Amino acid sequence: MHLSPLRIQGGRTLGGELAVQPSKNAALPILVASLLSSEPITLHGIPRLSDVYTILELASHVGAQHAWTGPNSLTIHTPQLLHTDAPYALVSKMRASFIMMGALLGRAGEATVSMPGGCAFGFRPVDQHVKAFRALGIEVQEDGGNFQATRTPEFGGRFVFEMLTVGGTHNAILASVLGDSVVTLENASIDTDVVDLIGFLNALGADIRGAGTNTLEIRGVRALRGGEYRVIPDRIEAGTFMMAAAATRSRLTLTNLRPDHVRALSSKLSEMGVQILESADSLVVDATATALRPVDVTTQSYPGFPTDLQPQMSALLATIDGVSIVQDPVYKDRLTHVAELQRMGADIKVSGYSQVIRGVALRGAPVKAADLRAGAALFIAGLTAEGETVIDGVEYLNRGYENLAARLRSIGADVYQDEASLASAMD
Ligand SMILES: CC(=O)N[C@H]1[C@@H](OP(=O)(O)OP(=O)(O)OC[C@H]2O[C@@H](n3ccc(=O)[nH]c3=O)[C@H](O)[C@@H]2O)O[C@H](CO)[C@@H](O)[C@@H]1O
Numbered sequence: 250m251h252l253s254p255l256r257i258q259g260g261r262t263l264g265g266e267l268a269v270q271p272s273k274n275a276a277l278p279i280l281v282a283s284l285l286s287s288e289p290i291t292l293h294g295i296p297r298l299s300d301v302y303t304i305l306e307l308a309s310h311v312g313a314q315h316a317w318t319g320p321n322s323l324t325i326h327t328p329q330l331l332h333t334d335a336p337y338a339l340v341s342k343m344r345a346s347f348i349m350m351g352a353l354l355g356r357a358g359e360a361t362v363s364m365p366g367g368c369a370f371g372f373r374p375v376d377q378h379v380k381a382f383r384a385l386g387i388e389v390q391e392d393g394g395n396f397q398a399t400r401t402p403e404f405g406g407r408f409v410f411e412m413l414t415v416g417g418t419h420n421a422i423l424a425s426v427l428g429d430s431v432v433t434l435e436n437a438s439i440d441t442d443v444v445d446l447i448g449f450l451n452a453l454g455a456d457i458r459g460a461g462t463n464t465l466e467i468r469g470v471r472a473l474r475g476g477e478y479r480v481i482p483d484r485i486e487a488g489t490f491m492m493a494a495a496a497t498r499s500r501l502t503l504t505n506l507r508p509d510h511v512r513a514l515s516s517k518l519s520e521m522g523v524q525i526l527e528s529a530d531s532l533v534v535d536a537t538a539t540a541l542r543p544v545d546v547t548t549q550s551y552p553g554f555p556t557d558l559q560p561q562m563s564a565l566l567a568t569i570d571g572v573s574i575v576q577d578p579v580y581k582d583r584l585t586h587v588a589e590l591q592r593m594g595a596d597i598k599v600s601g602y603s604q605v606i607r608g609v610a611l612r613g614a615p616v617k618a619a620d621l622r623a624g625a626a627l628f629i630a631g632l633t634a635e636g637e638t639v640i641d642g643v644e645y646l647n648r649g650y651e652n653l654a655a656r657l658r659s660i661g662a663d664v665y666q667d668e669a670s671l672a673s674a675m676d
């Protein structure tokens with residue numbers, strides 16, 4: 250569905266306080282993991298985002314019932330699995346749905362899941378997911394665009410990931426939680442979203458040890474009970490607003506966040522001359538005092554600088570005098586923001602996965618988001634630019650930012666969006 254664009258009159262300073270939304274990338278695997286239990290589960294901190302609606306559609310396809318009980322709370326209950334497949338129409342909307350495979354294997358011992366396919370920022374393989382499954386005793390066949398998998402009675406053992414993968418670690422955990430197997434995962438991801446998934450599963454009675462380290466030991470249990478859990482705040486949303494504050498040279502307070510989850514960004518912002526004041530669950534970003542300095546940034550797995558904040562950082566650095574270099578080896582083609590920022594006057598030269606950015610004053614222009622975080626980069630640029638920026642491709646922003654126009658307005662931005670069209674899209 251085509252949504253009306255986001256219109257931003259740039260040049261206004263932001264201020265005040267904003268509560269960070271719950272984490273999309275933690276909520277999605279936790280919703281999928283809820284399929285492993287036959288008892289009702291209450292979840293708090295589920296953001297109202299199109300990706301969440303896609304996962305809920307997949308969950309209801311396989312037999313889950315859910316009901317929203319508050320703005321960000323729902324109950325979900327899967328008394329029994331009715332299907333063990335995840336169809337292409339839904340998997341193709343969102344790559345993260347590939348972790349349905351682990352949950353279906355865990356609960357039913359079999360799964361047929363479509364290949365997730367490409368995405369706007371390039372090739373995103375799932376070879377590590379499949380290698381982990383096979384090494385642990387799951388038979389996996391690729392068949393005309395689908396993966397068909399069956400858990401054998403010999404399931405269990407050890408797998409060493411060849412690289413840190415968040416989704417691969419999620420999938421292997423989900424497949425291993427139920428049963429009488431023991432699984433050891435080495436070189437596992439220590440991402441906040443993996444730690445939160447393990448916290449949730451253990452709260453339901455799973456036996457997973459080593460959360461936050463690279464070695465996980467998963468001892469299968471007979472069943473998971475129901476329960477209640479609160480998902481962590483969204484560190485990528487928090488980081489996006491931190492950079493929006495820096496780009497507009499503002500002072501902004503963000504509440505409901507984990508300062509330790511955004512420290513790679515806080516360090517970079519401090520290096521640039523932005524003041525960061527941390528409290529237990531809030532943070533002040535103050536970019537009003539001094540001229541900001543250029544920096545070099547390279548993305549890494551958590552706790553390094555996240556690829557999901559790279560396009561936004563590129564937009565911010567495009568406004569800072571001097572030369573910065575941004576490199577994204579995690580997703581080497583994550584560059585769809587560049588041509589759009591150039592339409593706004595940005596001076597960015599691309600060489601391989603490096604961007605050489607020379608800061609200038611940006612001007613408003615009509616631009617188009619081709620993926621979620623490229624869209625975030627464009628709204629940051631639009632907030633600083635002189636004149637009007639009209640951002641098309643808002644459906645991508647709805648994947649990751651709850652109620653974006655209203656929230657930006659609440660901190661002083663001059664942003665307009667036809668909210669009727671937005672509401673009908675989220676129905
Ligand atoms: C829904 C969700 O949570 N998505 C996030 C998740 O994606 P996702 O879980 O897909 O990302 P991964 O952590 O798996 O990818 C990390 C790196 O490993 C590579 N790789 C991964 C799996 C595999 O089988 N083979 C392989 O080569 C990828 O191409 C990439 O270079 O983590 C990414 C990296 O932090 C984020 O950008 C995404 O926003």
Ligand SMILES: C=C(OP(=O)(O)O)C(=O)O
Nearest residue numbers: 343344345557621622649
């Ligand atoms: C890239 C993202 O999500 P996905 O992995 O679902 O594409 C993201 O959240 O920035």
